[in-house]
Amino acid sequence: GNSVTQMEGPVTLSEEAFLTINCTYTATGYPSLFWYVQYPGEGLQLLLKATKADDKGSNKGFEATYRKETTSFHLEKGSVQVSDSAVYFCALRSGEGAQKLVFGQGTRLTINP
């Protein structure tokens, strides 16, 4: 079945540090891949997505590249800010007529000033 494995958290970094949160997946067919973010006290928001191999999703300085050969979709940001502190979820959607998302376990990120 479909599954998503994320880097174990929590992750704590200093402001302006480089961020990588690893995500690998197992899926049938050709999944679409997503990163969602949940800021403290808020709902889940789509951060970025990629729908086919070699696509790069980007938003708010975050990037992730769909790597079919390594079944990965790692999230990166060159210089994190305190406001990036949140829980990040990698997710996929796959299968014929699929609408539901399968989520990774989430990675809690804390950025210290």
Add this chain to the structure above:
Amino acid sequence: SAVISQKPSRDICQRGTSLTIQCQVDSQVTMMFWYRQQPGQSLTLIATANQGSEATYESGFVIDKFPISRPNLTFSTLTVSNMSPEDSSIYLCSVVQAVEQYFGPGTRLTVT
């Protein structure tokens, strides 16, 4: 983008009782989804709700415990029945619109 509201935003309930959570979307959608996020955990899909038909439940979730209604294309309810402390979670409503998936703010349920 779809705007989703949920009621209540939070509740504290006693074990053995039931709570109905409402989800309202600002546009018509074919499918609505209900997810559960247990404390410190990821999101797990409970069921998919189509208008005019019975909901489709994921493995580990049953209709008697989580009955769902979908009376029209903009509204759905999820009931958490005969609650126990293990049902303490955030329950989220979600829709797909133009291949994007949107989530409601969630209902934080605490069962004592």
